[in-house]
Amino acid sequence: GNSVTQMEGPVTLSEEAFLTINCTYTATGYPSLFWYVQYPGEGLQLLLKATKADDKGSNKGFEATYRKETTSFHLEKGSVQVSDSAVYFCALRANAGGTSYGKLTFGQGTILTVHP
């Protein structure tokens, strides 16, 4: 079945540091890949997405590139802010037809804390 593995957390950084959160996946076919962010006490917000190999998703200074050869979708940001402190989830969605193909499969989440 499909699965997503994220780097072990939590991650603690100082403001303006470079961020990388690793994500690798296992899936048949060509899934779409997503990064979601969850702020304390809130639901999930879509941060960025990529729907095919070599696509780069970007939003709010965050970037991730769909690498089919390494089955990875690592999240990066050049300079983090205190307001980026949250839990980040990598997810995939199978793009083939059939039952539950709209289903999202999530990683376990990575807690990011940014200090001033």
Next chain:
Amino acid sequence: DAGVTQSPTHLIKTRGQQVTLRCSPISGHKSVSWYQQVLGQGPQFIFQYYEKEERGRGNFPDRFSARQFPNYSSELNVNALLLGDSALYLCASSLWQEVAYEQYFGPGTRLTVT
């Protein structure tokens, strides 16, 4: 436009009881999915409904059931509650199931089973 709304925000129940959670999708969205997020873990898929029909089911026991109404809102029911059912229950809506448009999540219902 309003986003996905869920009610109630928080809920405390006792083991063995039954609970109903409600979700209203974004206007125009016809597909609703439910996810369970246990503390410290990623969300797990429970159900997907589209045009009032179940289109997908995750690996959850039969104690979990759901339905979608003609206005596309949805209810998730959990019977015979167990302590392990304590979690944040998330609802997500999207435009179409077949085309697999991106999903938008509500704020969730925090269920505590004592």
